[in-house]
Amino acid sequence: MLILVNLVLVKKEKERTCLECHEKLHGRRDQKFCSDYCRNTYNNKLNEDANASVRRVNSILRKNRRIIAKLNPSGKCTVHTIDLAELGFNFHYFTNIYTTKKGLKYFFCYDMGYRAVEDQEYLLVHKQDYVK
Ligand SMILES: [Zn+2]
Numbered sequence: 001m002l003i004l005v006n007l008v009l010v011k012k013e014k015e016r017t018c019l020e021c022h023e024k025l026h027g028r029r030d031q032k033f034c035s036d037y038c039r040n041t042y043n044n045k046l047n048e049d050a051n052a053s054v055r056r057v058n059s060i061l062r063k064n065r066r067i068i069a070k071l072n073p074s075g076k077c078t079v080h081t082i083d084l085a086e087l088g089f090n091f092h093y094f095t096n097i098y099t100t101k102k103g104l105k106y107f108f109c110y111d112m113g114y115r116a117v118e119d120q121e122y123l124l125v126h127k128q129d130y131v132k
Contacts, residue, residue: 060093061109068112072124081120 016025020038025031033039067087071079084091094107106113111127 057093060090061095064089064093064109065112068109068114068124072112072126075126076124078117078121078123081122084114084122 016031017023018025018034018038019032020042021034023034025034033042067084067089070087071077071083094109096108098106098108098113104115106115106125108127113125113127114122117123
C-alpha cells in the first residue's frame with residue numbers, strides 16, 4: 001500500500017526545467033539549472049535588472065538634488081511648485097525626512113531639502129542647518 005502511494009506522488013511531481021533555457025532537468029530535486037552557464041546567465045540578468053533599477057532611482061535623486069541646489073544657491077529661499085516642476089523635480093523621490101520638534105517636515109535629497117510652507121510654496125534649505 002505504501003509503495004503505491006509513493007508511486008502516485010512521484011508521478012504527480014511536476015516536470016522540472018532549467019530556469020534559463022527551459023531544458024528538462026534530470027538531476028537532484030532542488031536543481032534549478034542544467035549547467036553553470038545557464039545559472040550564470042540567469043543570475044547576471046537578474047543583477048542587470050536590479051542595477052538598472054538602482055541607477056534609475058539614483059539618477060532621479062541626483063536630479064532632484066541638482067534642482068534644489070540650482071534654485072537655492074544661498075542656502076535658504078522660497079520657490080513655487082512650478083519652479084520645481086519646470087525643471088523636472090520628482091516629488092515622489094527623496095532620501096530622508098527630517099521632522100522638527102514643532103512637527104515641520106523637511107524632505108531631503110541628500111543634503112538639499114525642502115518643506116511645504118504655503119499653498120504651492122516650498123522653502124528650500126541646505127541640510128547642515130537642520131540635521132547634524
Ligand atoms: Zn539550461
